[in-house]
Amino acid sequence: MSNGDERCIGVFDSGIGGLTVVRELRRRLPHENIVYFGDTARVPYGIKSVQTVSRFAREDCDFLLRFDPKMIVVACNTVSAIALTELEDTLPIPIVGVVDPGARQAVLLAEGHTIAVIATEATISSDAYRKAMIKYQPTTRVIQKPCPLFVPLVEEGRRCEDAITRAVVHDYLDPIMRLDPRVLILGCTHYPLLKSAIAEAVGPGVKLVDSGEQTAATVVEKLRGRNTLNPGPDPGTLTCYVSDNPQRFKELGQRFLDHPVVDVTWVSQEQFLTHDVSTISV
């Protein structure tokens, strides 16, 4: 039996939203080194086709594999919903998506009552949350609702108190509430930033499930199960790579990570598609 594994955890997302998953990982795993890739040149994935999202996801994983990670976390609901099985089948290391952990927790909390899922168009169309929940509880009743304005609202920097934010949240959630759900899954990594506005709109009778939080819990479980936690004692590092606009990533990132985003490197398309990591490591 080994004494842990100091290799990094690779995390990727279509853009910046996955930093909410990183935030949860760092809370639970302060000694892990994390390498994050945000595909900001091709963001968003949520309105794109299955073929395109699958190809992007394979390329994102190929990039992360250059850093020799012990695990890859797909901190993107769209990719988790559409391409996870394919990635699991081809990757040489364990991979964790955000859909299954959120779905499992929702079923536990719902105790047989209706569960609502809000997410991007692509995630909802994939039906992935419903399929995952039915695996755990075949009689689960599920309401699904795409909320395409939530991501641009968050990226524009609007807060939960903003009048437009509140109006949009009610516009999406009021019709759902008439169907009396007891659990609401935040099925997009941007949505935790709207949590207080969402909680206010649905009231105290509805439990919110943050898929990112549940994913971090699953990562801890899996690393512990394989005895591959980083034994420490040094604090873990966070190294970010983006395919576009590192400055915007830094500026916006702090809200998602709840901490300044310090180490961000731009990866050119040539660097991204070739296999020479030496040209970008700093």
Place this chain on the structure above:
Amino acid sequence: MSNGDERCIGVFDSGIGGLTVVRELRRRLPHENIVYFGDTARVPYGIKSVQTVSRFAREDCDFLLRFDPKMIVVACNTVSAIALTELEDTLPIPIVGVVDPGARQAVLLAEGHTIAVIATEATISSDAYRKAMIKYQPTTRVIQKPCPLFVPLVEEGRRCEDAITRAVVHDYLDPIMRLDPRVLILGCTHYPLLKSAIAEAVGPGVKLVDSGEQTAATVVEKLRGRNTLNPGPDPGTLTCYVSDNPQRFKELGQRFLDHPVVDVTWVSQEQFLTHDVSTISV
């Protein structure tokens, strides 16, 4: 002197918005054949960096050049704002962007009064409209305002009468109106779909300039000046290529084109980046 030119006009945009420019082109030039490319796999351009947008634009033009066009229309404000000069310097045929025609018309209509520009983040940051207007009238006073929620509102299918649309329009435009502009440039090809909501918010004292309309007028001028109009008599065709999601393009496209979008072909990344047009022509 030749008797016109039957070759097509190439038009490209980051996605679907450029169809509002195509709509104006078809109104004025019913005999022209148009080949449209929408880069729906990488949309939106409006939040991406200058380098990335420039690279995408060169690739989009390379793709259109395979169809032997007599002119290329950049039906994308972001590309027109950021990369037009570079494209003009490298392309073997005339190229028309959407910024300059809109800017020229705005200066004419303003008669010395303040002009407001609304557009994507990238277009506003580029300062392209202000620079273009100052070229025509150095003393022009310009107010600029990014409206990042307008594109997702339109793409979600929300109409001008929708309560959220109206709230967002007022949220962006009310602060501008306090500065008393007399002309407002719709500096994004999606914005004409919000025209009636915008007109209602700014009132009858403000003239709206639709850059797409002005661009079509400029195309007519240039083709006529070179004696390269299509002499007819057949009605022109519209052939669309997209890098992702042809079905979504068809469904949404009708609202932008004011006509059903019939002929849409998906171009895979391999087809897009190689130079073999035979594999995609149908």
